[in-house]
Amino acid sequence: MKDGPDIARIAALVGDPARANMLSALMDGGALTASELALEAGVTLQTASSHLAKLTEGGLLKLKSQGRHRYYALSGYQVAAMLESISGVAASSGPTRTRPGPRDSSLREARICYDHLAGIHAVDMFESFAARGILEVQDETVSLGPQGHGFFSARGIDIETLGKKSRRPVCRGCLDWSVRRSHLAGTLGAAILDKILTEKWARRIEGSRVISFTPPGKRAFEKTFLPKL
Template structure:
């Protein structure tokens, strides 16, 4: 089988408008039912179920049963990264606007990308970590420096547990609204967890928007200044 065959299969799964809307809805990192995804896609429940079956067979979504319900989620972080990159290409090659990415100012500023912080504030966080020598970036590759390991451990992040997982500890993710990279990987997820645990910000209900409190914004900016 030629490699292009696999690419064509994934492209056909993502390229259907209804399935694309379902996958975009799952980018918030929350598992959703078929009924909820049908609403997101604007299709009937039977049609949504058929689409979800194809996405499951293609390895793009996973399903968990809880009681009478089935909850669907993106299969893993690599699928989320692929979708974020596709959104970036679409924003670059699609109809030109003065500002790329989402029209909603709150979505542009801070949002969840699967399980890490994206948008202007996510990009600013990576810029800060790189500028302070905590993370080294070479193209799409990123690694934590010794100074970074000490700093993040001091924040209470369990780097040993993170290192035992198959997921990369540090990874860059092209931010489709800012057209620059934000921090992904295990560390990106851990930083978003910390931001929310500190009460600096919270997820808006039924949205990918991350809303910072005035105090949280000040604390976040102080963290970036080091």
């Protein structure tokens, strides 16, 4: 193999169907036990433990202990971004599957992607930000535009604080698998989702990645983050 990152090793870890199901179950940024992940993957606990050991050793998962319980979570936002991108490629070029039903329609509309909003609403928001000069998007680089600091400050989001809270970028584009255009990730994307949930404009559906907006909440979200040109 040529010098550089070992893509084949990571691809082999993700490529197993059971491991892919486990990773997908953790895309909401939460943590699950081995037993819960075994159910998600449709395998025995013994088989799940073997898969989880490989994913942890490979750096895709991290293990958290709380009392007697052990929980597995994605090791970081880079893993979530990789899985979201792979989903996009699979959706556009993979084998044809049965047409998605209502549950999948809800996922396409709004869902959580690790710690930020994804789906149609998130893509619309990202493109509105770019059109307004709130964000500057050049190829794959996303940064705050000339209107960015003032816009988010007026909505109770302190960009300076976000930059100090984490080593993660404040702004980052994340390819949305369902829409196949970008939505906003990074600490700013996470802060926007936090505001949506804190304001009770939407709620997370238990056992799913779906973010469900109330009718008034959707109007408030659009008024706040999708200003008309």
